[in-house]
Amino acid sequence: MEADLRLESSLFVGNKRYRAVLTGWHFNWTEVDKKNRDRKTISVPVAEVVGVEEGRVEILPKKSVESTEKDFTVFYVKRCSSGGSYGLLWRLGRTQFSCPSRVLRDQWTKYLRTALKTHSPLRPLRLLVFINPFGGKKRGRKIYHSLVAPLFELAGISSHVIVTERANQARDHLLKKDVTGFDGVVCVGGDGMFSEILHGLIGRTQQEAGLCENDTAVTLQPCPLHIGIIPAGSTDCVCYTTVGVIDPVTSALHIIIGDSQPLDVCSVHQDSAPLRYSVSLLGYGFYGDILAESEKHRWMGPLRYDYSGTLMYLCNRSYAGIVQYVPADPVLSSPRDRTRCLSGCSVCSRITERLIPHPSDSGSMYRSHNSLFSSDSEGEWVTVEGRFRCVSLTCMSSSCPRSPLGLSPSAHLADGTGDLILVWETNPLGFLKFLYRHTSTQDQFDLPFVEVHRVKAVRFSLPCAKKKEGYEEIGGLNGAGREMANEQKTANSFLCGVCCSKAPTESVWNCDGEILPVTAILCRIHGQLVRLYARGIEDGAALHNCSEENDRTSHVDRLT
Ligand SMILES: CCCCCCCCCCCCC/C=C/[C@@H](O)[C@H](COP(=O)(O)O)NC(=O)CCCCC
Ligand SMILES: Nc1ncnc2c1ncn2[C@@H]1O[C@H](COP(=O)(O)OP(=O)(O)O)[C@@H](O)[C@H]1O
Numbered sequence: 326m327e328a329d330l331r332l333e334s335s336l337f338v339g340n341k342r343y344r345a346v347l348t349g350w351h352f353n354w355t356e357v358d359k360k361n362r363d364r365k366t367i368s369v370p371v372a373e374v375v376g377v378e379e380g381r382v383e384i385l386p387k388k389s390v391e392s393t394e395k396d397f398t399v400f401y402v403k404r405c406s407s408g409g410s411y412g413l414l415w416r417l418g419r420t421q422f423s424c425p426s427r428v429l430r431d432q433w434t435k436y437l438r439t440a441l442k443t444h445s446p447l448r449p450l451r452l453l454v455f456i457n458p459f460g461g462k463k464r465g466r467k468i469y470h471s472l473v474a475p476l477f478e479l480a481g482i483s484s485h486v487i488v489t490e491r492a493n494q495a496r497d498h499l500l501k502k503d504v505t506g507f508d509g510v511v512c513v514g515g516d517g518m519f520s521e522i523l524h525g526l527i528g529r530t531q532q533e534a535g536l537c538e539n540d541t542a543v544t545l546q547p548c549p550l551h552i553g554i555i556p557a558g559s560t561d562c563v564c565y566t567t568v569g570v571i572d573p574v575t576s577a578l579h580i581i582i583g584d585s586q587p588l589d590v591c592s593v594h595q596d597s598a599p600l601r602y603s604v605s606l607l608g609y610g611f612y613g614d615i616l617a618e619s620e621k622h623r624w625m626g627p628l629r630y631d632y633s634g635t636l637m638y639l640c641n642r643s644y645a646g647i648v649q650y651v652p653a654d655p656v657l658s659s660p661r662d663r664t665r666c667l668s669g670c671s672v673c674s675r676i677t678e679r680l681i682p683h684p685s686d687s688g689s690m691y692r693s694h695n696s697l698f699s700s701d702s703e704g705e706w707v708t709v710e711g712r713f714r715c716v717s718l719t720c721m722s723s724s725c726p727r728s729p730l731g732l733s734p735s736a737h738l739a740d741g742t743g744d745l746i747l748v749w750e751t752n753p754l755g756f757l758k759f760l761y762r763h764t765s766t767q768d769q770f771d772l773p774f775v776e777v778h779r780v781k782a783v784r785f786s787l788p789c790a791k792k793k794e795g796y797e798e799i800g801g802l803n804g805a806g807r808e809m810a811n812e813q814k815t816a817n818s819f820l821c822g823v824c825c826s827k828a829p830t831e832s833v834w835n836c837d838g839e840i841l842p843v844t845a846i847l848c849r850i851h852g853q854l855v856r857l858y859a860r861g862i863e864d865g866a867a868l869h870n871c872s873e874e875n876d877r878t879s880h881v882d883r884l885t
């Protein structure tokens with residue numbers, strides 16, 4: 326359809342007269358006073374128009390309002406401050422217009438609908454929706470049917486809804502059943518439910534491409550279907566990090582307008598167990614122990630993590646391990662550069678350019694950007710070993726309501742790297758300081774027992790018994806941690822009596838909320854392997870444009 330689609334006329338909202346203009350990209354209406362002077366203008370990008378209906382229509386709650394054949398209603402995205410969160414809340418804006426004639430009304434509705442189709446190519450028409458009825462506070466079904474379904478209906482999206490009856494049903498469905506005709510898959514639940522969709526879609530895409538997922542050297546194919554997340558879980562970290570708020574209506578609106586946010590994914594290879602993927606937290610030690618403990622207390626709902634977190638903090642455990650990593654290019658970015666990955670991030674855009682299809686590529690649709698596992702890359706591995714309070718790897722900042730800036734505040738959603746956070750054995754007060762800084766803007770990496778590295782791959786293994794004894798002697802190979810280690814040993818044996826008679830010598834891996842069955846792993850980050858219906862966190866500046874110029878803002882912002 327024509328990019329220069331244009332319509333202009335007088336319209337009424339209530340008893341006020343407006344000059345309305347639809348240009349290719351924007352729908353504006355400007356109040357005109359009795360002396361024909363322009364007053365306030367409201368401008369909505371066509372890409373953010375949710376739907377156009379004949380008559381005066383109200384939804385959420387749905388109401389029939391008296392209207393004439395000259396009326397039409399436009400629904401669009403309206404931004405509001407989210408109070409405590411970093412992102413912006415999106416709400417359904419609605420304006421009811423009256424035209425001088427029915428013919429003009431029909432022209433407006435036709436033009437607006439055409440503009441929508443033309444300017445939002447990724448808007449979904451058909452969605453496959455999985456609801457976990459037991460996630461979070463068990464409100465998934467209610468959230469979907471009362472807040473999300475009416476919006477999908479308004480936007481003309483047809484959805485096939487499956488309420489899951491068992492764990493992994495959504496993953497298995499995506500791996501085995503026909504999904505032809507769907508534009509995207511939506512999960513209503515938490516990070517565990519998102520993880521099911523992630524595994525199902527990545528697995529299916531590789532099967533269809535004839536690729537072996539387990540091969541650590543293979544360049545995986547990006548998934549063609551978008552993923553939408555309606556938050557209804559306990560941590561909702563993926564939603565918070567990619568949208569900036571935990572709010573079903575905001576997420577539904579991002580899905581409707583077909584926003585597209587690429588996301589890095591970490592593949593976790595384990596010798597004797599199936600391949601896993603992670604996007605938010607791959608954590609050994611503290612976060613692994615919290616997860617293992619919290620599974621015993623699922624009945625507590627989201628509070629199980631606070632309870633288990635307190636218990637595991639008191640236990641003050643540390644574990645021996647060998648960590649190896651391949652550093653990412655330090656020229657591109659650093660985990661301590663105090664920047665934040667925001668909507669339209671320029672660091673992530675650089676890798677997008679490298680991933681776009683190239684005419685000279687044969688066989689693979691995407692240019693391989695990862696020669697990591699070729700024989701000559703062995704020399705790139707850096708090794709550290711000793712006793713750790715926790716070892717965490719995250720592909721993104723992993724922010725959540727508990728930690729609004731996240732595990733690694735300057736990590737990027739789609740730059741093809743992950744951040745490896747090493748917390749060496751330390752005393753309980755030191756570790757509390759580290760944890761507490763996750764709740765403020767203080768730098769959690771500016772502590773002598775903490776290291777952070779931007780990486781492309783990580784290996785973890787357990788040391789042999791002799792090496793382990795060595796760590797006990799010197800408190801790990803990290804000089805700064807040594808002094809604290811002696812104090813720690815006394816504290817450890819005392820506090821661990823709270824939950825167990827003897828502290829275990831090995832922890833488990835928490836892989837986005839799933840316990841891995843083995844300890845030795847090899848991880849590799851795959852740049853932009855999946856796409857979400859999101860756009861990254863919009864900063865507060867977008868709010869100034871709320872009514873005047875409801876437009877996108879995009880840049881990398883500096884942390885203050
Ligand atoms: C003194 C106060 C200290 C508070 C420190 C808080 C630090 C929190 C960082 C949380 C990062 C969360 C990363 C996301 C993990 C999820 O994938 C996982 C599964 O979520 P779900 O499926 O919704 O249940 N959640 C967890 O592993 C819980 C971690 C809780 C840590 C307190
Ligand atoms: N019907 C079901 N019964 C039991 N478990 C389920 C069901 N549907 C999904 N699950 C599993 O529940 C786990 C937790 O789901 P999630 O939606 O992430 O909630 P939460 O955030 O509270 O952990 C996921 O690992 C998922 O595989």
Ligand SMILES: [Ca+2]
Nearest residue numbers: 589720737742
């Ligand atoms: Ca990343």
